[in-house]
Amino acid sequence: xxxxxxxxxxxxxxxxxxxxxxxxxxxxxxxxxxxxxxxxxxxxxxxxxxxxxxxxxxxxxxxxxxxxxxxxxxxxxxxxxxxxxxxxxxxxxxxxxxxxxxxxxxxxxxxxxxxxxxxxxxxxxxxxxxxxxxxxxxxxxxxxxxxxxxxxxxxxxxxxxxxxxxxxxxxxx
Numbered sequence: 107x108x109x110x111x112x113x114x115x116x117x118x119x120x121x122x123x124x125x126x127x128x129x130x131x132x133x134x135x136x137x138x139x140x141x142x143x144x145x146x147x148x149x150x151x152x153x154x155x156x157x158x159x160x161x162x163x164x165x166x167x168x169x170x171x172x173x174x175x176x177x178x179x180x181x182x183x184x185x186x187x188x189x190x191x192x193x194x195x196x197x198x199x200x201x202x203x204x205x206x207x208x209x210x211x212x213x214x215x216x217x218x219x220x221x222x223x224x225x226x227x228x229x230x231x232x233x234x235x236x237x238x239x240x241x242x243x244x245x246x247x248x249x250x251x252x253x254x255x256x257x258x259x260x261x262x263x264x265x266x267x268x269x270x271x272x273x274x275x276x277x278x279x
Contacts, residue, residue, distance in 0.1 A: 111241055112175045113234040116227060120171045123223050127164055130216045131157075134201075137213045149207055160197050163189055171227070180238050187231040195224045 138153055145153070167189040174183025201207065202217040209217075 109241070111178050111234065111238050113230055116171070116175050116230040116234055119223060119227050119230065120168060120175065123227070124168055126219065126223065127168070130220050131161060133212055133216050137210050141208050141210065144208065146206075153207060156197055156201065160194065163193050163197075167194060171231070175231075175234065178238055180235065180242065183231060183235050183238065187228065187235055190224055190228050190231065195221070195228065198224060 134157065138157065142150060167186055170182045170186035170189065173179060174181075174186050198217055198221045202209070202214065202221060
């Protein structure tokens with residue numbers, strides 16, 4: 107009943123991601139600053155918007171990952187998983203594969219590392235989330251079973267005399 111469900115590989119990945127993120131952010135901002143004059147106007151707007159969104163999402167995502175994994179809270183871990191899969195991963199893949207943004211070698215390297223972090227975290231968070239949900243569902247069912255044993259509902263386990271009679275179709279009196 108006191109089995110720990112939180113994932114050590116996920117927690118280690120989150121720990122290293124916390125230290126990698128400032129390096130990723132600083133290198134991406136410096137390269138964006140250096141290549142800003144040669145970018146088209148719409149790429150300037152897109153990349154600045156992406157940097158702001160990615161920074162906010164990453165702070166929220168890492169907090170939810172820590173709380174969801176360490177405290178074994180399903181809603182927080184599910185929020186972490188959804189933010190990772192639906193927002194962060196597409197943003198990083200856009201930054202990694204969009205050649206119109208004039209990607210530099212350092213930028214490509216840090217985006218690849220960040221994409222690996224994200225892919226690993228999406229997979230391990232899914233497995234951990236599934237284990238947590240299964241444990242909680244089992245715990246809930248056992249609590250309901252024990253509650254029924256302690257306070258039985260009258261007539262729940264046995265049928266009344268009228269309900270015992272099974273009507274037979276096609277039989278006469």
